[in-house]
Amino acid sequence: MKVVVVGAGYAGTLAANRIAKKVKTAEITVINPRPDFVERVRLHQQVVGTAAVATPLASMLRDGIAALVGTVDKIGDGSVVLDDGASVGFDYAFLAVGSTVRPMPGTVPVGTWEGAERARAALAALPAGSTVTVIGGGSTGVETAAEVAEARPDLQVRIIGSSVGRDFSHRAFRRVRSGLERLRVSVVDDGVTEVTDGAVHLRSGAEFASDLALWAIVSGVPDLAARSGLEVDAEGRALVDPYLRSVGDERIFAVGDCAAVPGARFACALATPQAAHAANTLARLSEGRTPEPYSLRYVARAVTLGRRDAVGQFTRTDDSLRRAYFTGRTAAVVKELASRGGQYGARTGTGA
The missing domain is CATH 3.50.50.60 (FAD/NAD(P)-binding domain)
Structure with a gap:
């Protein structure tokens, strides 16, 4: 065969x-x-x-x-x-x-290997005080913004999405937002219409200066x-x-x-x-x-907020969200184990 x-x-x-x-x-x-x-x-x-x-x-x-x-x-x-x-x-x-990933012109996608490599090089070249804008309010955007903010506290990090963190609900949603705030990530709930050299333009008509725009939407x-x-x-x-x-x-x-x-x-x-x-x-x-x-x-969904924090929320089998959630280092460890388990399962051929 x-x-x-x-x-x-x-x-x-x-x-x-x-x-x-x-x-x-x-x-x-x-x-x-x-x-x-x-x-x-x-x-x-x-x-x-x-x-x-x-x-x-x-x-x-x-x-x-x-x-x-x-x-x-x-x-x-x-x-x-x-x-x-x-x-x-x-x-x-x-x-x-x-x-x-289908990135908007003027952005660097983080959802592909090639894009992540480009983003890594561009981020490493940024001097202190530069502004990084992450476009996408889902888990990819949240994790990217948090990771950059934690690794490069010398940068100003902003995340823009139609509703940042809305993969979660109730207190879990508020915990995602407070986790971003703890890392000094500015959160903007809006849509992006265009990215030009040095600026991100929003649906509301506002615009922000940006030295690097990262596209964090799988589409x-x-x-x-x-x-x-x-x-x-x-x-x-x-x-x-x-x-x-x-x-x-x-x-x-x-x-x-x-x-x-x-x-x-x-x-x-x-x-x-x-x-x-x-x-x-x-x-x-x-x-x-x-x-x-x-x-x-479905069982649950989780998002990391840097290396030492995360938020996980339990779901029903149809993916609707339960109120129960877990946070902090415990959630970060669970998320890390899940990530390791994904690689282990692929390598060994094991899985549910």
């Missing part, structure tokens, strides 16, 4: 390793645009240099799994075609290309599924059946951010269980057993 995994993030790496354990006859090839596994949930740390987030892919994959560095142009009809014209045939394929998925003729939703995510297979081609599984799983949002915590389930499904099919449908379940 020939299996091709497109993408070597959390979902793709975990899927490849789990298949290798469960389907002994599988010949697995992983295709990724770079030779490294990138801990995307730590890219805000890459920006300030508090963590190295890239690990050689060869050390993340089990023996016997082939790794191919390249960019996929199309997937379908039992073949993966690369942009250089080469192709790799498959009996089953896993589409795990994640989500992407969409790569167009590989749509470009390949797979059925996709309005956001370009591959439509899947209850077993995480493409509705137009049962030989292709789609997992993680690029899969249109009902009720799912972009999150590493969802990508890994999906990858594990899809790998289990392939194992069941290879044994002639009936696959089981995937069940989406």
